[in-house]
Amino acid sequence: MTKILIADDHAMFADGIASILEAEDSLEVVSRCLDGPTALNFLESNKVDIVLLDVNLPGMSGIDVCKEITEKHKSTKVLAISMFNEESFVTEILNNGAMGYILKNTGRDELLKAINTILGGQSYFSDDVTQTIMKGLMRARTASKQTQKQLPKISKREKEVLQLIVKEFTTQEIANELFISLKTVESHRSNLLAKLNARNSAGLVRIAMENGLIER
Amino acid sequence: MTKILIADDHAMFADGIASILEAEDSLEVVSRCLDGPTALNFLESNKVDIVLLDVNLPGMSGIDVCKEITEKHKSTKVLAISMFNEESFVTEILNNGAMGYILKNTGRDELLKAINTILGGQSYFSDDVTQTIMKGLMRARTASKQTQKQLPKISKREKEVLQLIVKEFTTQEIANELFISLKTVESHRSNLLAKLNARNSAGLVRIAMENGLIER
DNA sequence: TTGCTTTTAAGGGATTACCCCGAATTTTTT
DNA sequence: AAAAAATTCGGGGTAATCCCTTAAAAGCAA
Numbered sequence: 001m002t003k004i005l006i007a008d009d010h011a012m013f014a015d016g017i018a019s020i021l022e023a024e025d026s027l028e029v030v031s032r033c034l035d036g037p038t039a040l041n042f043l044e045s046n047k048v049d050i051v052l053l054d055v056n057l058p059g060m061s062g063i064d065v066c067k068e069i070t071e072k073h074k075s076t077k078v079l080a081i082s083m084f085n086e087e088s089f090v091t092e093i094l095n096n097g098a099m100g101y102i103l104k105n106t107g108r109d110e111l112l113k114a115i116n117t118i119l120g121g122q123s124y125f126s127d128d129v130t131q132t133i134m135k136g137l138m139r140a141r142t143a144s145k146q147t148q149k150q151l152p153k154i155s156k157r158e159k160e161v162l163q164l165i166v167k168e169f170t171t172q173e174i175a176n177e178l179f180i181s182l183k184t185v186e187s188h189r190s191n192l193l194a195k196l197n198a199r200n201s202a203g204l205v206r207i208a209m210e211n212g213l214i215e216r
Numbered sequence: 217m218t219k220i221l222i223a224d225d226h227a228m229f230a231d232g233i234a235s236i237l238e239a240e241d242s243l244e245v246v247s248r249c250l251d252g253p254t255a256l257n258f259l260e261s262n263k264v265d266i267v268l269l270d271v272n273l274p275g276m277s278g279i280d281v282c283k284e285i286t287e288k289h290k291s292t293k294v295l296a297i298s299m300f301n302e303e304s305f306v307t308e309i310l311n312n313g314a315m316g317y318i319l320k321n322t323g324r325d326e327l328l329k330a331i332n333t334i335l336g337g338q339s340y341f342s343d344d345v346t347q348t349i350m351k352g353l354m355r356a357r358t359a360s361k362q363t364q365k366q367l368p369k370i371s372k373r374e375k376e377v378l379q380l381i382v383k384e385f386t387t388q389e390i391a392n393e394l395f396i397s398l399k400t401v402e403s404h405r406s407n408l409l410a411k412l413n414a415r416n417s418a419g420l421v422r423i424a425m426e427n428g429l430i431e432r
Numbered sequence: 433t434t435g436c437t438t439t440t441a442a443g444g445g446a447t448t449a450c451c452c453c454g455a456a457t458t459t460t461t462t
Numbered sequence: 463a464a465a466a467a468a469t470t471c472g473g474g475g476t477a478a479t480c481c482c483t484t485a486a487a488a489g490c491a492a
Binding site for chain 2: 438439440441442443444448449
């Protein structure tokens with residue numbers, strides 16, 4: 001028997017979900033909470049398989065609730081439910097441990113499918129939500145492409161030196177690795193600092209990582 | 217009139233696409249190429265709006281072809297077409313400038329929809345492909361969560377110092393910022409090196425960035 | 433409260449990174 | 463062929479980093 005906890009401040013909506021779920025023999029709604037703290041409190045003393053969590057709870061945000069649930073109760077999964085197909089909500093709650101995100105206009109069949117998918121260890125998203133994420137992903141991708149373009153070009157040798165710096169090699173070790181003088185390595189690093197507009201090696205590492213200049 | 221270039225080594229498949237597209241008044245297939253270099257050569261002297269590119273071309277990979285197209289011809293879009301719904305293929309070609317990815321079992325309507333979406337400046341993916349990407353995204357997310365857990369705990373002060381190191385502050389500047397002695401800052405850094413198992417500041421920056429210890 | 437651990441703080445001394453200069457050779461671009 | 467960029471190396475100096483040790487203050491457990 002799968003134990004389910006519903007955390008939603010809209011009583012009517014929570015009722016609707018509960019009636020859908022209780023028609024299923026394998027599912028049992030063990031509690032319905034109207035806010036985050038109540039839900040967390042219930043979880044302290046009861047084992048629950050999956051929490052249907054409203055992202056936009058009043059008071060304590062659903063995102064914080066989700067974080068606490070997944071940190072304290074490793075075996076409990078969270079399916080985020082929201083009225084809003086907002087990229088920021090989706091990414092935020094996914095970053096805090098939710099395994100799925102569906103909208104409140106989701107029908108009976110899809111709700112059950114989402115629950116079963118997540119119980120099986122996989123993630124689930126509504127089609128609309130998936131589209132939203134993918135759009136954001138592509139935006140981020142093309143945006144990072146653009147910032148990469150305005151990088152001054154790094155020569156092959158400089159790139160090698162940079163990668164070894166990121167790998168925590170000392171100047172002497174880089175020199176040995178590339179069979180060049182210590183002074184040459186310093187020269188390359190100096191040029192990198194100027195080209196990438198960094199003040200020290202820390203900046204070089206940061207810029208290298210931000211622009212995917214490592215391990216290619 | 218939208219000018220289209222098809223780059224696919226399977227002649228029969230290219231023919232099929234071409235026949236679909238030429239039934240549309242607004243589309244014109246200006247060339248069909250069986251390999252990458254031929255396509256790139258054609259683009260040198262002809263303006264094309266969109267390239268339907270097979271990911272798995274013989275010889276020069278479709279990924280490299282895509283990279284060169286999007287670098288040299290900014291206004292030309294690329295729609296990747298492939299037999300395989302493989303995450304590595306999808307992410308690779310997206311990282312190299314493709315605006316969409318569809319499978320070869322895609323029907324007429326979806327093909328046209330994909331082309332029009334991309335021409336409109338948006339990205340397009342088959343549902344199957346979207347699922348694949350989302351799965352990979354969730355895997356990466358949960359994986360990074362796990363590696364974060366096995367970090368030794370960093371004290372509040374150490375975290376402040378670490379964040380300033382990432383921001384390229386010198387030791388003296390960190391001391392001024394936090395109103396502590398230069399020697400104290402060095403002490404914190406030294407402890408960070410031990411705790412995070414790093415050899416120098418470059419390692420600290422790398423670990424901080426890999427584990428999202430920055431700007432929180 | 434006492435004892436233990438962690439955090440925060442700091443100094444001495446050795447090492448390394450960084451900077452400014454210059455300069456020769458090779459490769460790439462024009 | 464000429465110009466520009468990349469790769470190579472050095473001297474000498476300052477500042478930053480790193481290692482080791484010490485110690486007060488804060489947090490925590492018995």
